[in-house]
Amino acid sequence: MKKKIASSLLSFTLAASLLTACAGNNEPNAPQTPAEGGEGAGSDEIVELDLFIHHSWYPVQSWRGTIADELTKRTGVKLNVTVASDDQQLPLMIASGDLPDLIFANRETRLENEDLAYPWNELIEQYAPDFVIDPTRLAVNTAQDGNVYSVMNSYATPEEWESNPFALGNDGNPGIAVREDIMEALGNPAIESLEDFENILDQVKAEYPDMVPLTIDINWIYHYFQMQFGMPPHSNWYEDGGTLHHKLKHPAMLEYYKFMNNMYRKGHILAENFTYGNDQIDDEYAQSGRAFAHMHTVSVAERNNAALAAQGEEFRFRMIPSTLTDKAINISSSTGFSGVYITRNNSNPEKSIQFLEYLASDEGKELVMFGIEGEQWEWHEDGYPVFTYDVNDEEYVNNEGLKWWYLYSDAIVEGLRAYVPGLQSTQALEEIKAVTEFSPAIGMVRLRSGTDERVIFDRIEEMRKNEEVKIYLATSEEAAEQAYHNMMKLADGIGIDRLEAYADEQYQKNLQEIE
Amino acid sequence: MKMAAKQPEIKAASGSPLWKRFKKQQGMHYFVWIGLVFLLVFSYTPMFGILMAFKDYSITSGVKGIFTSEWVGFRYFAEFYNDYQFYEIIRNTLMLSFLKVIFTFPVPILFAIMLNEVKNLAFKRVVQTASYLPHFISWVVVLGVAFTFLSGDIGMINNLFMSWGWIEQPIPFLTSGSYFWGTAIGTAIWKEAGWWAIIFLASIAGINPALYEAAQIDGAGRLSRIWHITLPGIKGTVVVVLILTIGSILGGGLIGSNFDQAYLFGNASNNSTSEIVQTYAFKAGLAQGRFSYAAAIDLFQSVISVILIFSSNYIAKRVSGNGLF
Numbered sequence: 069m070k071k072k073i074a075s076s077l078l079s080f081t082l083a084a085s086l087l088t089a090c091a092g093n094n095e096p097n098a099p100q101t102p103a104e105g106g107e108g109a110g111s112d113e114i115v116e117l118d119l120f121i122h123h124s125w126y127p128v129q130s131w132r133g134t135i136a137d138e139l140t141k142r143t144g145v146k147l148n149v150t151v152a153s154d155d156q157q158l159p160l161m162i163a164s165g166d167l168p169d170l171i172f173a174n175r176e177t178r179l180e181n182e183d184l185a186y187p188w189n190e191l192i193e194q195y196a197p198d199f200v201i202d203p204t205r206l207a208v209n210t211a212q213d214g215n216v217y218s219v220m221n222s223y224a225t226p227e228e229w230e231s232n233p234f235a236l237g238n239d240g241n242p243g244i245a246v247r248e249d250i251m252e253a254l255g256n257p258a259i260e261s262l263e264d265f266e267n268i269l270d271q272v273k274a275e276y277p278d279m280v281p282l283t284i285d286i287n288w289i290y291h292y293f294q295m296q297f298g299m300p301p302h303s304n305w306y307e308d309g310g311t312l313h314h315k316l317k318h319p320a321m322l323e324y325y326k327f328m329n330n331m332y333r334k335g336h337i338l339a340e341n342f343t344y345g346n347d348q349i350d351d352e353y354a355q356s357g358r359a360f361a362h363m364h365t366v367s368v369a370e371r372n373n374a375a376l377a378a379q380g381e382e383f384r385f386r387m388i389p390s391t392l393t394d395k396a397i398n399i400s401s402s403t404g405f406s407g408v409y410i411t412r413n414n415s416n417p418e419k420s421i422q423f424l425e426y427l428a429s430d431e432g433k434e435l436v437m438f439g440i441e442g443e444q445w446e447w448h449e450d451g452y453p454v455f456t457y458d459v460n461d462e463e464y465v466n467n468e469g470l471k472w473w474y475l476y477s478d479a480i481v482e483g484l485r486a487y488v489p490g491l492q493s494t495q496a497l498e499e500i501k502a503v504t505e506f507s508p509a510i511g512m513v514r515l516r517s518g519t520d521e522r523v524i525f526d527r528i529e530e531m532r533k534n535e536e537v538k539i540y541l542a543t544s545e546e547a548a549e550q551a552y553h554n555m556m557k558l559a560d561g562i563g564i565d566r567l568e569a570y571a572d573e574q575y576q577k578n579l580q581e582i583e
Numbered sequence: 584m585k586m587a588a589k590q591p592e593i594k595a596a597s598g599s600p601l602w603k604r605f606k607k608q609q610g611m612h613y614f615v616w617i618g619l620v621f622l623l624v625f626s627y628t629p630m631f632g633i634l635m636a637f638k639d640y641s642i643t644s645g646v647k648g649i650f651t652s653e654w655v656g657f658r659y660f661a662e663f664y665n666d667y668q669f670y671e672i673i674r675n676t677l678m679l680s681f682l683k684v685i686f687t688f689p690v691p692i693l694f695a696i697m698l699n700e701v702k703n704l705a706f707k708r709v710v711q712t713a714s715y716l717p718h719f720i721s722w723v724v725v726l727g728v729a730f731t732f733l734s735g736d737i738g739m740i741n742n743l744f745m746s747w748g749w750i751e752q753p754i755p756f757l758t759s760g761s762y763f764w765g766t767a768i769g770t771a772i773w774k775e776a777g778w779w780a781i782i783f784l785a786s787i788a789g790i791n792p793a794l795y796e797a798a799q800i801d802g803a804g805r806l807s808r809i810w811h812i813t814l815p816g817i818k819g820t821v822v823v824v825l826i827l828t829i830g831s832i833l834g835g836g837l838i839g840s841n842f843d844q845a846y847l848f849g850n851a852s853n854n855s856t857s858e859i860v861q862t863y864a865f866k867a868g869l870a871q872g873r874f875s876y877a878a879a880i881d882l883f884q885s886v887i888s889v890i891l892i893f894s895s896n897y898i899a900k901r902v903s904g905n906g907l908f
Contacts, residue, residue, distance in 0.1 A: 159872055163642045178642070178872070280736070338736050339758045343850035345726070517872055518641050526871045531667070534858075537851035541758070558667055 114140060115419045119147040119475075122158045122173035123406070126151045126472065127462070133469025135436060142435075145423040167411040170420060172475055175220060177516045179409045180211035186410045187215035191421040199425040207581045208403040208512050219428075220404020224479035226506035229400075234452035235483030236497035237504075241398070242291035242301060243496050245354075245369035245385035246361045250276070259388045262296055262327070269336045272360045281336040283359035285351075286344040290324075292363055295503075296392050297324045300399035304525075305510050305571060312510065312575040314568050316532065316559055320395075322552050325539045329548040332540055342537050351375075357383060366390070366496035387492045390499035398500050401510035408475045427476040436473050437485045444468075452487050459488060509578035513571045521570045524563040531558050636660070636878035659879035666867075668858060676859040676884070679764055679841055680832045686768050687838045688828055690776045692821060695783035696813055700805065711784075714777025722774075722843035729770055729848070733757055757848065760856040766848060767857075771838045779837055782824065783817055790816035822903050829895035833860070833888050860884045 131140075131147045140146045150168065152158060161167055162178055171179065179185045192199045201216075204225045209216050222238070229235065244265075250272065251257075259265050269281040291301035297320040300306050304315050315321070331337050344350065354362035355375050362368055362385065369385040376384060390396075410420045426432045438445040438453050445453045457464055465471055474482065488494055515522040535555035542548035605612070631649065636659060638652045663669060694714070701707040717725070732739050735753035744750045756762045794812050803811065828836040835841035842861040849857030860880060868877020896908060 156869070159642055163645055165645055339755060339852065340735055343758055343852050345847070345850070523871075523873070527666075527867070530866060534851050534854040537854075541852060561667060 114144055114146050115416050116146045116148055117170055117414070117416065117420060117423075118168035119149050119170045119172060119408075120158070120161070120168045121149065121151045122171060122176070124152045124154055127466050128469065128472045131469075133467055135439065135469035135473060137469075138435060138440065139426075139432075139473065142432075143423050143426045145419060165413075167413045169411065169414040169416070170475075171409040171411060172406055173409065174406050175218075175404070175514070176409065177211075177514060179411075180213070180215070180217045180516075182213070182215065184409075184412055185217045186412065186414065186417050187217055188219065188410070188421065188424075189216050191410065191417055192425075195418040196421050196425045199421065199428065201428070204508070204582065207578075208508050209407070212514070212516065218407035218409050219476060220407040221474050221477035222406075222479050222482055223402060223404035223508075224483070225508070228478070228480050229501075229504075229506060232480050232483070234450070234487045235480040236486055236494065236501050237479070237483050238486055239365045239367050239493070240302075241366045241390075241497060241500050242288055242295060242363070243366040243368050243390060243493075244282075244292055244361055244363045244388050245372060246388055247383055248386050249383045250360055251386070260392065262293075262392050265388065265392060266331070266334075266336075269331070269361065270334065273335055276360065278358075280338055280353055280359045282331070282361040282363060283350040283353040284337065284341050284362075285347050285364040286341075286349075287347055288364050289342065290328075293327065294324055295390075295398055296396050297327070298393075298395035298397050299324065300397070300401065300510075303399055303401045303510055304529075305401070305513060305575075306399070307507065307510065307575070312513065312568065312572040314528070314559075314564055314571075316528070316556065316564065317568075322549065325536075325552050326545055326548055328540050329542050329545065333543070339541055342540055354385070355379065355381075357381070361388075366500070367493040369492050387496050390496045391503055396503050398504040399507055399510070400504050401507045402479075403508055403511035404479075424476045427474075433474075433477050433481045437471055437477065437481045439468065439470055444470075452484055455488075459485060509575055509582055512578040512581075513574045515571075521567055524567045527562050528559055528564060528567070531555070531562060633878065633882060635875050636882045638875060640875045642872055642874055655875075659876045660883060662876065663880050663883060668863070671855060672858050672860055672863050675845075675856055676833060676841075676861075678856075679767060679845070679859060680834075680836065682764055682768055683771060683838055683841075684828055684832060684836045687772050687776065688825065688836065690772050691779035691837075692783050692817070694776055695780040695787060696809055698780065698784060699787050699813070700809075711777065711780075715781065716777070717774045718778035720774065722840060722847055725770055725774055726847045729766070730757065733766065755852075758850070758852040760853045763848065763853040763856040767844045770848075771835070771840060771844065775838045775840075779824075783820065786817040786820035787813060818903065822899050826892070826895055826899050830888070830892035832891055833884055 128149075129151050130149050136147075147170075158171070158173065158176070159178070162184065167184070171185075173179070188201075192201075201219060202225070205219055205223065206216060208223065209219045211217055224232075224235070246259075246268075251268075254268065254271055254275075257264065257268055257271075259268065272279060272281045295301040299315060299318050299320055305312050306315055306318055307313075328337075332339065341350070350359075350362060350364065351372075353359040354368075354372050362372060364371075366387070369387045372385045376382075408420075408424060410417055414420055427436065434441065434453075438455070439457070444457060445455045448454045459465070471485065486494070486497065515525050532555065535551065535558065538551040539548050539555065542551050634649050637654060637656060638649065639655045639658075640648055640652045642648075644652060666672075698707055698711060701710070720728075731737070733741070733756035735741055735755050735758065738753070738756070740756075741750070741753040745753065754762070756766050790812065794816075795808055798808050798812055824837065831837075831839070833841070835844070841859060842865075845857050845859045845862045846865070849862060861884070864877045864880040864884075868874065868880060
């Protein structure tokens, strides 16, 4: 009987301990001065730090490979890596206070908080006085409390872009590929305008009735065509007459929607394409020979062709021009992709900031993005890297630990890695770069989570996702227009004007800061 | 033998003071306590989280923040009420739930009765096994299967209907609001009817066979026997299952899965009928880190559920004399 009582008590204790683990003293605010740092500070010992990567799709899962080993050798830091299982893991970690040493995430306004993360500016002053970050980067990464909690990678200033002709950008730009064999069968008609492209889709529809004329990746539905209509493909904002506006209000938006609706009504795009539950279905259509054109990113032709070669298929894809109208424009307002947050739970803030200082150096950036100089790459006399390996060989890149440890990097060194003369993606990026305008002040507009403006923004986004499809799938042009006006009315009701005023106020401040 | 020997002791002690009885039954009580502790820890203790619905809670303040954050009264309930989709979401939730009860509740009963009438044992076993196997398939897989059958482009059903000349354009089963409820109910029946038929088959098996023999001697036909013996025989089970079904009606009742279906089969093109309270709470609340708002929406739904379970219990008691409480 005593045993039974004991086991009951044990069950209760376990359950209670579970609860207290949730409610307990995992205080992110717990005072821990940097000086409490770690055993490895200043010594030659290898310091191990826990790194959480807030990207569930991240292709590398552990600190291994030549580059990781080399980084450990040069910095004395080894990372214990955890990749997020889903998007909810980080919010739950923040809620429980159970934070690792380092977090690599897209700009996370919840971590821009002195109680949760060390401001870099404080750590640099104390432990890495030689770590100099240029004023523009500091400006775009400064949080609303005036501190810098992280510096995003994949960002370059307009001046840096202009002075580096070989830095083109990365795969995060839209593109369309078409079937080479069918183009030949159609007599290789020129594609120099949107009308040309539509005419070819008409021909495909007529001559290949079992084929889907255009299949689109669900995450890249609007980017390419909005770019052709003069709208910023990657931003929710646009500038007009010195003030900032929400993209839904862009004067060309209705024209764009009517164009897409027309494509749908003519049978160029399947209704289901707007509702695909994952981003593999369009690939299956393209690679199984069921689609003529495939809209995704600038590397879509090369990726399809690699897959087709592996399958033993004979047909191939080729890119169409990245710009088909005079209005085509790409506003680069990105202030970066992801950066490292040094949490208050960090066991060695000194080593952490010194590790980032190394990654920020030219040597560090080149080691991570290109590999070991002399072995894996060397400079071309014109000023771009020439690689001894195939930069698109994902298996090699991931096994070596190349590219993905860009915890501190910039868009120039990343863009140089994408410059491989002769590739179709390189040409597409060159075409896009030719129509790119830079506006970091737009990218610096931030809507802090928990604010009313953030709620309005999110509600408009949810509403747009639902209402936009009604426009795409409208049965007539009049119905499409009606659906568009209805969407704008709902946006007004949710508070788009208030949101614009708030964003514009920030935008004006950002412009002044950058100047 | 031990239990049998102890039985009279408990009986004999039934008139003694409470603590004496308690001491005698101590061993049995442990089982109850474990259950109570489980209930307390996992069902009642987390309920303090409901406070969130009335507070301006931020996730960065941790669990402590549930108590320390500022009270905001019914602000989040008002926000939900004022959402442009509010009426649509409530309508969809209720319609999907009631339609499911109306169409999915009788199917397992009818199926069980039909199976009971099958005399060929081998056939009966094959049918029963085949019908409950889909229960073990996840809704994600069901979506994949449904896509293969119902897609406008590659769907087997649309291709068949078109080849027979029944339709000229594919039916947009998966991309039109007009078809969502039908698709949801159809797939729910396919997936769960066989599984739930088991409980009714068990109930039918409990009916005294002598009743059937007597009825047969009296000249009752098969339908008469079903009507006068089988159905009254399983009435109690049907009522209990019906009350449980209505109690969880907003989750999809007997079949459950309202959230899974609305989340997986729902998309922007059928959102006007597929968005329900649970999916909305997930998208507008949890996914955006607005835990207070999500809690308010779910609490709103819980209130409706409680009203429904009390009403159904009251009606069941009045109609059949059976009720849960």
